[in-house]
Amino acid sequence: MLAPLSTPGGRAALTRLGCLVAVLATVGLLPWLSGRDPALTVLRARSAEQEGTPEALAAIRADLGLDAGPLSLLGSWASGLPRGDFGTSWVSGTDVLPSVVSGLQVSLALMGAALAVALLITCLIVAPVLVRGRGSAGSFAAMLAALPEFLLATVVLLVGGVWLGWLPTSGWLGPQYMILPAVALGVPAGGLLGRLVADALPAVLEERWVELWRGAGVNKARISAAALRRVLPPLVPQFGMVAVGLTGGAVAVEAVFAIPGIGRTALGAAKSQDLPLLQGAVLALLALGLVTGAAAAVVRRRLLGPALRDAGLSLPASRPVRAHPAVPAVLGLVLLTCIGWGLLRDPYTVDTTARLQAPSWAYPLGTDGLGRDVLARLGHGAASTVGTAAAVCLASLLLALAIGFLPSLTTGASDIANALPPVIVGILVAAAAGPGTGGAALAVALISWPPLAAHAAALVQEVRASTFLLTQRAIGASPLWILTRHVLPSVAAPVTRHALLRLPGIALALASLGFLGLGAQPPAPEWGLLLDESRAYVERAPWAALAPAVALALLAGLAVSSAAFAEGGARTGPSRTRLALTALRPRKEPAR
Incomplete structure (x- = not known):
């Protein structure tokens, strides 16, 4: 049942809806928010040598419906979305939807591989806590979580692709092309997930029910599984945020490894001012983030079950990461x-005779x-x-x-x-x-x-x-x-x-x-x-x-x-x- 608007939950839902509409309107009005003449942008995209005469610009406006004004075009764009009509690319002249779907498929495959890497890292961090029944993720997991994806992508490309030559460094032609990008995208996510779970487990393993189960002779594997089920519901929203973060990190990773995903598509469309393609790509990324958040909420409700669904479930206070001052x-x-x-x-002096010099006393x-x-x-x-x-x-x-x-x-x-x-x-x-x-x-x-x-x-x-x-x-x-x-x-x-x-x-x-x-x-x-x-x-x-x-x-x-x-x-x-x-x-x- 929907909450009444007079309640805090109803007001929050109304605010959420208003912000979502504002974001969608911003995406739909990009041709006018850019401060440039959309017709001139299309003309430059189609032919850089053609002169922008008033007649040529008027013809483009009539062809694309730009002469109807921003609000009319926004309504036309929004009404076409339910039919799968995302518009026509200003650069290639082709439909936007196939490009968005193709890029989204690549990005979903990359994010799936990255999620597998993240779960592996999470298991490696959590396993010692389950075995010993105490301890925490420590600063190592926190450091992994803090690594920016674009930095890690550059490092793994340099080490694994350039210096060692183990794996390809660009493209998307087979499973081997997925390994380095998945590592760059999945390691920070795994560090964060591992730290969240491992920091919460020691307090859960000290709860009264664990002691009773041990006294009743329940085996350690079953206790560990029950402790993980106890830990997961309050952390599922954080897991959803990690998945949303993968969509942003995928843009940088796809750019580093030249992967034709939805993130790189959006980045290229922004740089080339292909605004219809940019609108479709950003809309796909936004929908992916919202669907991920909604899925996390559904999973949490399923894990809680009907008895605790309304009351919720919180974790005991986790132990802080130890750090020396x-x-x-x-x-x-x-x-x-x-x-x-x-x-x-001086950071601006150019000396072509000293190009790419190795570290020295002078440099x-x-x-x-x-x-x-x-x-x-x-x-x-x-x-x-x-x-x-x-x-x-x-x-x-x-x-x-x-x-x-x-x-x-x-x-x-x-x-x-x-x-x-x-x-x-x-x-x-x-x-x-x-x-x-x-x-x-x-x-x-x-x-x-x-x-x-x-x-x-x-x-x-x-x-x-x-x-x-x-x-x-x-x-x-x-x-x-x-x-x-x-x-x-x-x-x-x-x-x-x-x-x-x-x-x-x-x-x-x-x-x-x-x-x-x-x-x-x-x-x-x-x-x-x-x-x-x-x-x-x-x-x-x-x-x-x-x-x-x-x-x-x-x-x-x-x-x-x-x-x-x-x-x-x-x-x-x-x-x-x-x-x-x-x-x-x-x-x-x-x-x-």
């Missing part, structure tokens, strides 16, 4: 040293294909990337604090935002505003606020249910006084710390967009762009690719170790702080 300090010191050293050097990290100093470009790129990430982090924090006081709005909008990986939003923003640093920052900001907003909403509910606020109301304190002196300070401080911990992850997301050509443009020294530029000569000068790759790996390690250290401290602190890095669930009772 010196780890983030050491990683940060190494990064700051490289950045500071590079900032003292500590070597030179790139134009003879530019890699260390200098690494240092200046870090400064711009971290600065942009800080601005995005601040914008996300302010938005989260603003809508955290509206839990129903937060829940509905977060569901849609979580179904859109940064790469997909980056493709849409690049199609509308063109690639660049500003567009990449906007794309990351649009999807980086949901975790912070969920954190803020949970804290607001907890503070509002506390006893001291009831006392303040009883003595006649005004709502404005309570908000500014009690609620907002109690919420802002933990959420701000949470936002700062997400700063390295935001920087990695910006780097991934730069790597795909959707962010900073040449000659800007941005880390993702540096990694992309070095792929052309990776066999001759691997140090040019290894420098940004190692820097990004250090950044990922800094994100993991900082989060682990903060999580460990949060577990011993007040209940409000404890919410900072744990899986946030709607609270059903006031905090004591």
Whole structure:
């Protein structure tokens, strides 16, 4: 039964529907949101030499129905979707649907292979916990989960394909072409799934029913199977988020290995301004994410069964990942040293006589294909990337604090935002505003606020249910006084710390967009762009690719170790702080 609109569930459903309609309208209006004349774009796609005369442009508008206006074309596009009519490609002149279906089949095969790799990694991480009955995934699984797919794809291509020559490095001609991409896409997902399950298992294995089963002589295999069934229902939504993340990661992996999947199709359509093909590809990716989330909800309900379906099921508190306080300090010191050293050097000087030089005293990290100093470009790129990430982090924090006081709005909008990986939003923003640093920052900001907003909403509910606020109301304190002196300070401080911990992850997301050509443009020294530029000569000068790759790996390690250290401290602190890095669930009772 659908929830009434007056209830929180009904308002969340209405917000979810409104956000979905807004996303679909944005996709449908891409020809006008781009700021370019759609008829001129079609003319350039069909014939670059033909002059854009008013007569030629008018003929194209009449042929494609562009003269009817944006709203009319949006209605025509939306009405054709149920019939399978996705429009006609502006570049090739062919129907969009066959290209979308073909790319989607390739991507689904890749994601299936990646999911198999992820499950294998998950089993390897979880097995020691089931055997010993204690322990946790540790920092190793967290490090695997933090590795960006585009970085891991570059590394496995360099090692397994170029240096060792074991497997092909590009194309899609047989099962052997699937191995390296599946590893690059599946290892981070397996690290995340393994950590979630392995961190929750020790607490479950200490529950009373496990002790009773052991006393009754139940064998260990059956207890392990029951413990896994106990662990899975609360984690299934996280599994769905991992599957959604595969759709975004597949774009980068398909670009690295030249795989003709739906992600690479969308990326190519955005760069060539083939907006009908881009609309179809993005719509397919969005539908894939939403279907995955819905399937996760169905699986969770099936695992819970009718007895617990309404009440839900939560896990005991998992043990935090152990991280020595010196780890983030050491990683940060190494990064700051490289950045500071590079900032003292010139990143733009071109010296063709010094092309692709190996590391030396003159060039500590070597030179790139134009003879530019890699260390200098690494240092200046870090400064711009971290600065942009800080601005995005601040914008996300302010938005989260603003809508955290509206839990129903937060829940509905977060569901849609979580179904859109940064790469997909980056493709849409690049199609509308063109690639660049500003567009990449906007794309990351649009999807980086949901975790912070969920954190803020949970804290607001907890503070509002506390006893001291009831006392303040009883003595006649005004709502404005309570908000500014009690609620907002109690919420802002933990959420701000949470936002700062997400700063390295935001920087990695910006780097991934730069790597795909959707962010900073040449000659800007941005880390993702540096990694992309070095792929052309990776066999001759691997140090040019290894420098940004190692820097990004250090950044990922800094994100993991900082989060682990903060999580460990949060577990011993007040209940409000404890919410900072744990899986946030709607609270059903006031905090004591």
